[in-house]
Amino acid sequence: MxxxxxxxxxxxxxxxxxxxxxxxxxxxxxxxxxxxxxxxxxxxxxxxxxxxxxxxxxxxxxxxxxxxxxxxxxxxxxxxxxxxxxxxxxxxxxxxxxxxxxxxxxxxxxxxxxxxxxxxxxxxxxxxxxxxxxxxxxxxxxxxxxxxxxxxxxxxxxxxxxxxxxxxEAEAHDTHVAYVSHISHISSFALAITVLNKEEDEDRIFELASTGFSSTVRLAKSSPATWVPIFEQNRDNVLEVLDEHISVLSDFRSSLINKNYKKFHDMVCEANKIKKILK
Amino acid sequence: MxxxxxxxxxxxxxxxxxxxxxxxxxxxxxxxxxxxxxxxxxxxxxxxxxxxxxxxxxxxxxxxxxxxxxxxxxxxxxxxxxxxxxxxxxxxxxxxxxxxxxxxxxxxxxxxxxxxxxxxxxxxxxxxxxxxxxxxxxxxxxxxxxxxxxxxxxxxxxxxxxxxxxxxEAEAHDTHVAYVSHISHISSFALAITVLNKEEDEDRIFELASTGFSSTVRLAKSSPATWVPIFEQNRDNVLEVLDEHISVLSDFRSSLINKNYKKFHDMVCEANKIKKILK
The missing domain is CATH 3.40.50.720 (NAD(P)-binding Rossmann-like Domain)
Structure with a gap:
């Protein structure tokens, strides 16, 4: 063909x-x-x-x-x-x-x-x-x-x-990809910026970057020409996921602020359930 | 020996x-x-x-x-x-x-x-x-x-x-690892929870999980027995990084809310600078 x-x-x-x-x-x-x-x-x-x-x-x-x-x-x-x-x-x-x-x-x-x-x-x-x-x-x-x-x-x-x-259907697709693809990109972009900002104050911080860091920040290399239009087209779904993600991060923050390590432990166990998906 | x-x-x-x-x-x-x-x-x-x-x-x-x-x-x-x-x-x-x-x-x-x-x-x-x-x-x-x-x-x-x-020195070490290792783990834990919560409402969401999702969520499998004590011991540094990370995510959120895609584009370009570190 x-x-x-x-x-x-x-x-x-x-x-x-x-x-x-x-x-x-x-x-x-x-x-x-x-x-x-x-x-x-x-x-x-x-x-x-x-x-x-x-x-x-x-x-x-x-x-x-x-x-x-x-x-x-x-x-x-x-x-x-x-x-x-x-x-x-x-x-x-x-x-x-x-x-x-x-x-x-x-x-x-x-x-x-x-x-x-x-x-x-x-x-x-x-x-x-x-x-x-x-x-x-x-x-x-x-x-x-x-x-x-x-x-x-x-x-x-x-x-x-x-x-x-x-x-x-297109709407279901767009909701789902916001959860299993688009939010990962925003998270990576934000992690990269967080650490790059710190690097401005302190040299050599990246010498300590571990393999875990590399895998979570890998997507931060993604092209804005591809990705900004995706976020623009899927804005409403992405906003919903982003709000939930910030809310979960705030729960981790609260448990640290309150030194509630039992709660922190329970949340890590909850996150571990991802093992059933990612082999 | x-x-x-x-x-x-x-x-x-x-x-x-x-x-x-x-x-x-x-x-x-x-x-x-x-x-x-x-x-x-x-x-x-x-x-x-x-x-x-x-x-x-x-x-x-x-x-x-x-x-x-x-x-x-x-x-x-x-x-x-x-x-x-x-x-x-x-x-x-x-x-x-x-x-x-x-x-x-x-x-x-x-x-x-x-x-x-x-x-x-x-x-x-x-x-x-x-x-x-x-x-x-x-x-x-x-x-x-x-x-x-x-x-x-x-x-x-x-x-x-x-x-x-x-x-x-120990203090410098602990600050740096909060940025280049510990925050990546919290981010992964939180992403996993965000998506697992959604899965409770909607079946089959993980069929769409892309390779990008897998790499950002990989660390969410990490053991609480190892990691909760790390966050406990490095609480103050982790809280500082977590606050900054939530603040950057909130900037992404604001630019979506305001449909300020120029700002969003600039932030992605900023994140792309991580290329100088991650080859």
Missing amino acids: RVAVIGLGLIGGSMVKTLREIGFADQVIGVDQSKAHQELAIDLGFVDECMSLESAVKNVELIIVATPVDTISSIVASVLDLVEDQIVIDVGSTKAEIIEQISTHPKRASYVATHPMAGTEYSGPHAAISGLFTNKFVVICNHQDSDPGKFELVRSMYEQMGMKLLFQ | RVAVIGLGLIGGSMVKTLREIGFADQVIGVDQSKAHQELAIDLGFVDECMSLESAVKNVELIIVATPVDTISSIVASVLDLVEDQIVIDVGSTKAEIIEQISTHPKRASYVATHPMAGTEYSGPHAAISGLFTNKFVVICNHQDSDPGKFELVRSMYEQMGMKLLFQ
């Missing part, structure tokens, strides 16, 4: 790298505003050539939109304006606002809303890795609004990529 | 496993309240035999105290009561309170206060792994209060283990 990918970064690049390797894509056309990203994607070998969006859409059967979430709905709409029988998917981390903005497009049925749940803290064409999605979950949202044949093809594509499929 | 290790968990076990492998320890005696841990440590092969504390001290040249930090000062004091020319070290994650409580002991000079900075979220004899400390930092605190010959031996031991040495 001929595939176009719009946005040659971590997610788009990793998608087509994988689709090529499993033989799903035999030709890949790249679309990106950045000339440097276009050249890099060709050099790295995960796209065959780069074109304008218009030319790319005409030359392929499947278009993958992998740009920051605040640009997805307008790009999907532009692609839908051009398609005949092609399939358009997006791979953004938020779904409700994007789907809402596409909902009245006459070609809505040609679009399948997806979120392959994998990533790293790196960005750009160099960050693309094949195998990123293997054994991970992909959520397909509101598929009843997509053409059944097109939905089946997308479903089959993700299965061939080795992904586990889940089907959700 | 004959070595005794008091406390057969992650840190004590990993220490003697390593000391044996590099040929520093040719006999290892274990001391632990738990009969099960004693047997496991012998089965796993990192101690030769187990004894009472009194017998162990008489039969070795070096004693390593690797118990939870709230028990270290009284155990070190008991060991110092028994030593003639032996060396006693502890490997606890806090230092100021322990050193203060040992400061007036007549054998204070036989004790060297250390903190090899490595760990995992697991605990008990099974968690012990050789190589845990390779290329990590070890902090030796207030070494001017230790006998110079004994200090030199401990320094040499850590160098042979492949560790990088730092020398700090």
Whole structure:
């Protein structure tokens, strides 16, 4: 199949790298505003050539939109304006606002809303890795609004990529990812800032940084171009989780203030229940 | 050299496993309240035999105290009561309170206060792994209060283990670890609780948990027996960092409330500066 990918970064690049390797894509056309990203994607070998969006859409059967979430709905709409029988998917981390903005497009049925749940803290064409999605979950949202044949093809594509499929309504998806992805990023960003502020006063503090610190702060390297639009689109859900998270941290604080170590111990035991999830 | 290790968990076990492998320890005696841990440590092969504390001290040249930090000062004091020319070290994650409580002991000079900075979220004899400390930092605190010959031996031991040495006063050490280790644990505990609370209302939320979530919440599996005493001993420093961390999270919250995405973007860029530390 001929595939176009719009946005040659971590997610788009990793998608087509994988689709090529499993033989799903035999030709890949790249679309990106950045000339440097276009050249890099060709050099790295995960796209065959780069074109304008218009030319790319005409030359392929499947278009993958992998740009920051605040640009997805307008790009999907532009692609839908051009398609005949092609399939358009997006791979953004938020779904409700994007789907809402596409909902009245006459070609809505040609679009399948997806979120392959994998990533790293790196960005750009160099960050693309094949195998990123293997054994991970992909959520397909509101598929009843997509053409059944097109939905089946997308479903089959993700299965061939080795992904586990889940089907959700967009609102449920956005609530859940606020809890299991977006809050982790805010927490990491905030931890990084807390420690960097301290470093301004005291040298050499990072020599003591332990492996635990590295793992909790790893996500703080994530790109603002990707993540700020995610928080913007998922603002209400993120605010709800953030309020709860600050409230739990305040409970830890109160138990320290009051030297209530029994309470502190009980809360750590409560947190330990995460073992049933994280093996 | 004959070595005794008091406390057969992650840190004590990993220490003697390593000391044996590099040929520093040719006999290892274990001391632990738990009969099960004693047997496991012998089965796993990192101690030769187990004894009472009194017998162990008489039969070795070096004693390593690797118990939870709230028990270290009284155990070190008991060991110092028994030593003639032996060396006693502890490997606890806090230092100021322990050193203060040992400061007036007549054998204070036989004790060297250390903190090899490595760990995992697991605990008990099974968690012990050789190589845990390779290329990590070890902090030796207030070494001017230790006998110079004994200090030199401990320094040499850590160098042979492949560790990088730092020398700090206990108070500076405790402040720094609050920033680069202890706050990461509270943050993980709180994230785990936040998401587990949500799970009570909504099933299947964890199916969406991404790799980012796993890395930020990994530390939430850490043992309360190890960690609650650390927070108790380092309460004042941890409270200071926790207040700052909650304040930074509140800034993220305010910028979302006010839809001030420019401010949010600037804060993410600020957090990204952690790249200079975490490669």
